[in-house]
Amino acid sequence: MTLSLTETANLDALESEAIHIFREVAGEFDRPVILFSGGKDSTLLVHLALKAFWPAAVPFALLHVDTGHNFPEVIEFRDDIVARHGLRLEVAHVQDWIDDGRLTERPDGTRNPLQTVPLLDSIASHRFDAVFGGGRRDEERARAKERIFSLRNAFGQWEPRRQRPELWNLYNGRHKPGEHVRVFPLSNWTELDVWNYIARENIELPSIYYAHDRDVYLRDGMWLTHGPWGGPAAHETVLRRTIRYRTVGDGSCTGAVDSTASTVEEVIAEVAASRLTERGATRADDRLTEAAMEDRKKEGYF
Known part of the structure; x- marks a missing residue:
C-alpha cells in the first residue's frame, strides 16, 4: 500500500506524539499499566510502547478486564502477543466478582457495564497511578471531551470540570494519593489513521x-x-x-x-x-x- 506524502506525514506526527506520551508517563509516574484486550486499538498501543522503549523492554504491565464473553480468536491473539514480546499480563476476570457476590449478572446477559468495578478494584489493588487506554476522540461524543491526561478521583470517577488544559503538548500528571490518571495516546487518531498505520507497520490483528x-x-x-x-x-x-x-x-x-x-x-x-x-x-x-x-x-x- 502506498501512502501520499500528506498521509505519511500525518502518521509520522501521530506516532511521534504517542511515543512522546508514553515516555512522558514513564518519567512522571511510578506504576503505569496498559489496558490490553487484544483489540486493534490496544494492540496499536502495545506496538507504540515497544517502539517507545526499544531496545529496552516495555516498563509497564498489561491489564485486561475479561468479561468472560470475549471472542476466542481475540483471547488467543492476546495471549500470543504477550508471550511473543515477553510482556506481563494481569487479568481481572469479571466472573470472579460475580462468583463472590461483588457483582450480579444482568438480566440482558451483557457484561460490558460490569467491567467498571473489576477495573477500579484492580487499579487500587495494584496501586496503578497511570492507566493507558486506546480511546479516541472520533469514537464517541463523551470520548471527544476527554483530555490526553484525564484525572480520575479517589473513586475512579471522571469529573469533566476537573479536566486540565493541555497547551503546547504539556501534560499535567499531578494527582493526590488514591487518585490516578487515565492516559490516551491515540486521542487524536481516527479509525482511518489506525488502519493506515496498521498497514504501514504490518501490525497483526x-x-x-x-x-x-x-x-x-x-x-x-x-x-x-x-x-x-x-x-x-x-x-x-x-x-x-x-x-x-x-x-x-x-x-x-x-x-x-x-x-x-x-x-x-x-x-x-x-x-x-x-x-x-x-x-x-x-x-x-x-x-x-x-x-x-x-x-x-x-x-x-x-
Missing part, C-alpha cells in the same frame, strides 16, 4: 477484523453471534453470512457488519467510505441512552 463466514442473527440492526452470553431468541433467525468486526468487546453487545474486506487495503477502503464510527455502528451498549458512555465514564469506565 485478530482474524475477526477481516471478512469471514459466521452464523449470526439480527438484533437492533446489528449482526450478533451465539456464545456463552446467550441468544438467539426464539424469534431471531440464524443465518450464515460473510461479516467482519470493526471493534471487539463483550460478545453480547458487539455486532458485526456485512463485509467482504479480507485484506488491510480492503478494510481501509471500507472505512474511508463509512459515515458511522465503529462504536456507533456496532456497539449496543452505547445505544442504551444518549449519554450512556458519559454516564459510565463518570462511574469509572473508560
